[in-house]
Amino acid sequence: MSIASQYYPNEPTEPVVKTETIPGPASRAGIESLNKVFDARPVYFIADYEKSDGNYIADVDGNVLLDAYCQIASVPLGYNNPALLEAAKSPEMIRAIIERPAIGNFPGKDLEGIIKKVLKAAPKGQDHVWSGLSGADANELAFKAAFMWYQQKKRGSFNAAFTQEENESTMKNQAPGSPDLAVLSFQRAFHGRLFASASVTASKPVHKLDLPSFKWPKAEFPSYKYPLEDHVEENKAEDERTLKIVEDLIKTWHIPIAALIIEPIQSEGGDNHASSEFFQGLRDITSKYGVVFIVDEVQTGLGATGKLWAHEHFNITPPPDLVTFSKKFQSAGYFFNDETFIPNVAYRQFNTWCGDPARMIIAGAIAEEVLKHDLVSKTKEVGDYLYSELEKVAKEYPKYIQNLRGKNRATFIAWDLEDSATRNTLLSKLKLNGANVGGCAEVSVRLRPSLTFEKKHADLLIKILTKTLSEL
Amino acid sequence: MSIASQYYPNEPTEPVVKTETIPGPASRAGIESLNKVFDARPVYFIADYEKSDGNYIADVDGNVLLDAYCQIASVPLGYNNPALLEAAKSPEMIRAIIERPAIGNFPGKDLEGIIKKVLKAAPKGQDHVWSGLSGADANELAFKAAFMWYQQKKRGSFNAAFTQEENESTMKNQAPGSPDLAVLSFQRAFHGRLFASASVTASKPVHKLDLPSFKWPKAEFPSYKYPLEDHVEENKAEDERTLKIVEDLIKTWHIPIAALIIEPIQSEGGDNHASSEFFQGLRDITSKYGVVFIVDEVQTGLGATGKLWAHEHFNITPPPDLVTFSKKFQSAGYFFNDETFIPNVAYRQFNTWCGDPARMIIAGAIAEEVLKHDLVSKTKEVGDYLYSELEKVAKEYPKYIQNLRGKNRATFIAWDLEDSATRNTLLSKLKLNGANVGGCAEVSVRLRPSLTFEKKHADLLIKILTKTLSEL
Incomplete structure (x- = not known):
């Protein structure tokens, strides 16, 4: 049946x-x-x-x-x-609805189980999650993790303490505590509409007009000729051309580029596809320059492309550093593996709710059904x-x-x-x-x-x- | 009983x-x-x-x-x-949990009733809401409304169309489409930890270290001498001193100040209080310079100060333009009255979920209990x-x-x-x-x-x- x-x-x-x-x-x-x-x-x-x-x-x-x-x-x-109806009526869900704990401070005893169910559908090899509330939120939380990682690396140790100058300058939104750092994204990309996420978005003017934005650059996403099988050489040249733009921006942009974010298929921007070679090229370049590689699977994630995660079509090696999710998962956040992406000090990646256990319970139920x-x-x-x-x-x-x-x-x-x-x-x-x-x-x-x-x-x-x- | x-x-x-x-x-x-x-x-x-x-x-x-x-x-x-247990078991809630509609595009037939229940506990005179997901999200959504309002006003009409130059420049994160605009906040303030909200936050370095931030200014929040009744004259002078700093920053900051955000009581920053006269002074200054006045009631809202909304202690006239909420409301967003804060074009203030009806149902149930x-x-x-x-x-x-x-x-x-x-x-x-x-x-x-x-x-x-x- x-x-x-x-x-x-x-x-x-x-x-x-x-x-x-x-x-x-x-x-x-x-x-x-x-x-x-x-x-x-x-x-x-x-x-x-x-x-x-x-x-x-x-x-x-x-x-x-x-x-x-x-x-x-x-x-x-x-x-x-x-x-999902069954999950919605469960005692666990009713508790998650009537109490909304600050799960970073006072998690309920069921939180670990809830998270582990969500992790069953994580991209291969990624066994940690940080939870958020929407796709835009997930991407911005990933940026925070990326910026902290980048600066800790620059300090020479993931355990280095902050200097007094850093502590004082950040309170005035000034460097070195609030450094000028950029996230590189692509023309026609969509990653959300909050201020940092809108700064990496370039799908339509209406998504970002009148908002002040960070002066972050946009590379070109490949534009292939179709049908692909009739244009192999031209499309290969397009990969090379666009990868070179990425590398040049990383080398020359006036603000250091700490992270790169890309959708496996640009969705709001018109369902634009790129090859496995292009994505592997991005991995190679980001590894070479110590740039955090973030894959935004908000729209592509959870199966609709024929893989659980769309970037798994590309066999990127090593895998992307952070993978963000939302939409079909009915919750949000980012998956990762490397523990250096957990900031050196507690409370750096933190907020009152740190996600929503009610939505995470549904995410776990969805993951279970999809896999079963x-x-x-x-x-x-x-x-x-x-x-x-x-x-x-x-x-x-x-x-x-x-x-x-x-x-x-x-x-x-x-x-x-x-x-x-x-x-x-x-x-x-x-x-x-x-x-x-x-x-x-x-x-x-x-x-x-x-x-x-x-x-x-x-x-x-x-x-x-x-x-x-x-x-x- | x-x-x-x-x-x-x-x-x-x-x-x-x-x-x-x-x-x-x-x-x-x-x-x-x-x-x-x-x-x-x-x-x-x-x-x-x-x-x-x-x-x-x-x-x-x-x-x-x-x-x-x-x-x-x-x-x-x-x-x-x-x-709340009853609300959590209601058919309305179960539907909101198993379906999570894009309520901006396909709201359920119960949405209007859900919103009207939330509005029962809105600050006096505010009868519109835009819904978000957390305190930080609520503040950033309010900033978006404020920036769009400010720019439309500058264009001379709330219905003015965008120019081609604006449409093109915003795609590159450049002015005039992505203008340099600022939000003025206060030393020791806490408004959240996403990128724009962290830029107005100045409570502790750990809340914002290593994040790039907008170069937005901080005014001084009054520091009173206690007990208040023994220091009336000194504290009045402190109000005048700090209000003058606000006005000077609005007149002289190198980026135009489009909005001012303040907590009625600075909470994370140490429970710092200020007088009715100070808040009325802010209203007068923001009105004078056409700056949007945003009150962040994320922590102070919903009754714990002895008024439903803490800023109602101050009888600010006319009332603040946008009031943000979250925490005790178990949902998030901003209230407002003046319809010019609805952007001129549909889809400018928009995202996939536009809030969470499940959390809004609980907010409505909370409002009902608090009032009843x-x-x-x-x-x-x-x-x-x-x-x-x-x-x-x-x-x-x-x-x-x-x-x-x-x-x-x-x-x-x-x-x-x-x-x-x-x-x-x-x-x-x-x-x-x-x-x-x-x-x-x-x-x-x-x-x-x-x-x-x-x-x-x-x-x-x-x-x-x-x-x-x-x-x-």
């Missing part, structure tokens, strides 16, 4: 669209009312999560859509998953099928499916349209034909179904897409 | 201390084991939250301590509160009593209780010792005598009980404190 049928015996067999527009009238009224207390302008529709089931999201107008967007790639196992049912392999199989079907549709509608990407990356698939307006029209019409699908960058469509998306859902999505394209 | 007795019919009547040290042997073993996967160095003891009850926290060694620290000031209603049982007045009464008892103890032990602070601030009480070592010894010995109490700054002790702390708990705390002081 398929996993979706096991989890969701009553899952709809097809979408239901009852209104002429989405949002329908009930959603529109709800948005207007919500907008009086909360910024509801970006709301697509008001959902009814009680009625949502498996791969289908319901709204307050009675529409039920096949969901291939899944809360911006953050639903791991479909809606109303019975295993081998959902990564299942997703790979479905994704390969979906990709091959999309290739056929692309031949029929080459104008609307350009640069199809995500071969051998399971359901982590995207393509381009000719312009933003057409892309947005496609996404709107897809909803009216029963599929909730998202965009990324300016002209791309991205598929981000949960790990319970199966062949039957893929067939339905192809059917809805084909119908919609025929109407464009 | 007292509220503690209603909530906690089986609450212990006194502490139990079974081990010769705290952490005891079971805690020490737990810490060692936890430390293999998580940085457990700052752990005081491993708690047993199942056995914790009301104002008492239990540990895995069977110790049960009267808790006047309450998870760094973040327990609103005691441990295992029955009203008038816990703010009750806490004021208990705090006044506790303060007067502490005054007596201070007369007996003037060396160990110096600069007693928090008169008319309910249970939000602190005092100084002569040095850090003595303070730390006192805190350790208090635990062994049955009371969990915390420190702040270098030499201060702070009391942060929950809102269910009553006269009987105050009497017990005084008894334990007196015994401990007699042993020093």
